Amino acid sequence: MAIIRVEGIAKSYGTHQVHKDLTLSIERGECFTLLGPSGCGKTVLLRLIAGFETPDAGRISIDDTVVADPAAGIYIPPDRRGLGVVFQDYAVWPHLTVFDNVGYPLKIAKRPKNELKERVMESLEMVGMSGLERRLPSELSGGQQQRVALARALVANSSLMLLDEPLTNLDANLREEMRFEIKELQRRLNITVLYVTHDQEIALAISDRLAIMDDEGRIRQTGNPWQIFERPSDPFVFNFMGIANFVPVRRAGEAYLVGRGEQLIPWEPPKGDAAEWVAGFRPSDVQIAPQGIGLRGTVKRASFLGAMMDYLIEVDGAHLRTSIETHEAISKGLMFKEGETCVISFRDLLWFNAQSLTEVVKQ
Incomplete structure (x- = not known):
């Protein structure tokens, strides 16, 4: 059952159209991520749902209540939408203690002091901040400040939390730690989370479902992490979700040839009538060998990355990357040098029509 419905939303700033006829549904109890490049309108959409921005057209519903519909003159302010929000910059007040920061929403709501204290301490315990309630933000680490922001969003017992790039300002180790803590909180409390990020790794790790947005604010694909990563709907999604290899394939009569050369493709041909295709695959999908059945190529770059060997290989004018664990490369005789020939399979x-690759190449 959907807890958030966004129907036909449009939003512009002057002549800049951020969203046009955007529709989205988020199910109760799931962690849903908006993932896309910087400037694609992810944060704008979150702010529209939160009520910090108003749409030019369309309708937004939360828990079957219409909270924004300009055509009907409906606008419910953020404090009446029953949600918690965590921002990228934490937004904790430097002059207030941890306790007072977390309790601020309840203070504004004029809750009784005993109830306020009980709920603040419960929220701090949820995020592992018990015993630090009298500290000031200046006495906390970045990760601890982010936990304060999470506790403040949780203190109102909201069933819906909106998180806008909350881990961007943390170092790599803290980001990894916090992303698992956020997912664990969501599962334990059975709340709905709308998470905004441009980080593919975080999105894949925490999401039940995610939506991929492009530079024009359109949703290109919605699905679970496996569907998005392994079965992308188009080259844009495939390219955005990690290192992508694209090898051109042309049709010559009944044959399919790779790049500018005359090598026949050693796999099942694409289904369709197009004369030009593109084979898309990840570096991990490539198998490399000194000889055997497959496409013949030349190693153009061999990079030792510690645990991994990374190779750039040219096949008839097309370039692709592959990687292999160093210990496996040593044990199986796959330590290639630049200029050496190899065979890849x-x-x-995935097959993409060559015309659909144009917008990816432009980026």
Whole structure:
């Protein structure tokens, strides 16, 4: 059952159209992530749902209540939408203690002091901040300040939390730690989380479902992490979700040839009538060998990355990357040098019409 419905939303700032006829549904109890490049309108959409911005057209419903509909003259302010919000910059007040920061929403709501204290201490315990309630933000680490922001969003017992790039300002180790804590909180409290990020790794780790947005504010694909990563709907999604190899394939009569050369493709041909195709695959989908059945290529770059060997290989004018664990490369005789020939085959690949690759190449 959907807890958030966004129907036909449009939003512009002057002549800049951020969203046009955008529709989205978020189910109760799931962690849903808006993922896309910087400037694509993710935060604008979150702010529209939160009530910090008003749409130019369309309708937004939360828990079956219409909270924004300009055509009907409906606008419910943020404090009456029953949600918690965590921002990228924490937004904790430097002059207030941890306790007072977390309790601020309840103070504004004029809750009784005993209830306020009980709920603040419960929220601090949820995020692992018990015993630090009298400290000032200046006495906390970045991760602890982010936990204060989470506790403040949780203190009102909201069933819906909106998180806008909450881990961006943390170092790599803290980001990894906090993303698992956020997911664990969501599961334990059975709340709905709308998470905004441009970080693919975080999105894949915490999401039940995610929506991929492009530079024009459109949703290109919605699905679970496996669907998005393994079965992307188009080259944009495939390219955005990690290192992507694209090898051109052209049709010559009944044959399919790779790049500018005359090598036949060593896999099942694409289904369709297009004359030009693109094979898409990840570096991990490539198998490399000194000889055997497959496409012949030349190692253009061999990079030792510690645990991994990374290779750039040219096949008839097309370039692709592959990687292999260093210990495996040593034990199996796969330590290639630049200029050496090799044979490559594929564990998995996707077919895209060559025309659909144009917008990816432009980026």
